[in-house]
Amino acid sequence: MLKYHIDKIPDLRLTEPMVLGLSLSEEIAGAPGVFLERETEAEFREMRGSITGTLGREGTDVMVDVTVSYETPLTCVRCLESFLRKGEVGERTLFFHEKNATADLLERYGPDGWVDLGPWVRELVLTDLPFYPLCDENCKGLCPECGENRNTGRCSCSPEE
Numbered sequence: 001m002l003k004y005h006i007d008k009i010p011d012l013r014l015t016e017p018m019v020l021g022l023s024l025s026e027e028i029a030g031a032p033g034v035f036l037e038r039e040t041e042a043e044f045r046e047m048r049g050s051i052t053g054t055l056g057r058e059g060t061d062v063m064v065d066v067t068v069s070y071e072t073p074l075t076c077v078r079c080l081e082s083f084l085r086k087g088e089v090g091e092r093t094l095f096f097h098e099k100n101a102t103a104d105l106l107e108r109y110g111p112d113g114w115v116d117l118g119p120w121v122r123e124l125v126l127t128d129l130p131f132y133p134l135c136d137e138n139c140k141g142l143c144p145e146c147g148e149n150r151n152t153g154r155c156s157c158s159p160e161e
């Protein structure tokens with residue numbers, strides 16, 4: 001789980017940060033309420049990868065430095081073929097106790113002391129996914145006449161140019 005209790009997070013004034021090395025697919029499977037909400041299920045269901053980084057705190061401020069490497073099948077909006085998207089996204093941020101944080105911030109934790117990185121990692125990956133996925137920038141798409149994939153073969157329709 002991507003949840004850490006504040007009492008178990010090393011205080012950087014005294015010691016070294018905690019090193020994170022996690023399987024992204026296991027975290028997704030273990031936190032369906034975070035990653036597999038209905039509107040995002042398609043993006044995460046077959047995602048694989050890793051989460052690496054460090055975690056530490058100064059007092060109640062938690063410092064997170066994370067890199068997510070992922071690969072996931074996406075569907076090209078032009079030719080409708082599935083392709084494997086590989087990406088890597090990294091960010092460092094601070095999580096605050098909610099008494100010190102604004103209400104709409106993902107990077108906060110409550111009085112129970114559990115720091116949940118899940119929703120923040122989810123946003124990190126979601127914002128790294130392309131809004132219009134393309135298998136290739138030069139994807140030729142489908143023929144508007146016969147529906148043939150123009151990347152893989154020539155259809156017999158007359159060229160428009």
Ligand SMILES: [Zn+2]
Pocket residue numbers: 076077078079080081134135136139140141
């Ligand atoms: Zn394509």
Ligand SMILES: [Zn+2]
Pocket residue numbers: 143144145146147148155156157
């Ligand atoms: Zn055609």
